[in-house]
Amino acid sequence: MTHHEPVETTNLDRYDNDVLPWSRALGGLEKELTEDTPVFLGTASPDGRPHSAGIGPAWVDGELYFTSGPGTRKSRDLAANPACTVSIRLRGLDLVLEGEAARVTDTATVERLAGVYSAGGWPAEAAGDALTAPYSAPSAGPPPWHLYRFTARTAVGVATAEPHGATRWRFAH
Known part of the structure; x- marks a missing residue:
């Protein structure tokens, strides 16, 4: 997205900000998106x-990625309808993104993201067109993860901190 x-x-x-x-x-x-950020x-x-x-x-090269097991409700929902929201609590700013999520299957990207997740503390590895690890969040379902x-x-x-305000941004695609 960068x-x-x-x-x-x-x-x-509504307050002249x-x-x-x-x-x-x-x-x-x-700068702030980590495994501890509520998303x-x-x-x-x-x-x-x-x-x-x-x-x-x-967050890699201006793109937002996430994982999910193929049998989870979120993955089944996305397979039927890729439209979704991502809600993030950043320091001083609540952010809601509206868009679509698409499964990534190219080996280079899967391997790169496995490395990013592993460097961040989750020991993910590429397994073909998905990720695997000794564990994940219970909501992710069993491995492999898409x-x-x-x-x-x-x-x-x-904005939840100065300077206050509320703004909508629309992007061309």
Whole structure:
């Protein structure tokens, strides 16, 4: 997403605060996103039933990745409908990203992300077009785990620290 600058910015603030710059959200994603950052994926089942689950994200070269077992509800939802949200609590900014998640199967990316996750403390390894490790979060299901790349279409940021504000950014795709 670093190569995607907003094509439209809308001030959602009701208290005369200025538009928040996208660079504030992007800086938080680049510098603060760790395994301890609260991040939730929102999906919908084919019958429209909402679902939310915590995910362990990786921010690599301006792209947001996460993993999920193929039998989990979030993976089944994404297979039927890739539209989803990613909600993130950054320092001083709550961020909700709306877009799509697509499974990543190319070996080079899977191997690279296995290395990123491993360097971050989760001992992931590439296993063909998926990841494996001795353990993962209970919500991930059993191994192997699929790798997903999230692409944002819009983002909404609400500042919880000075300077305050609320802004929506729309991206071209």
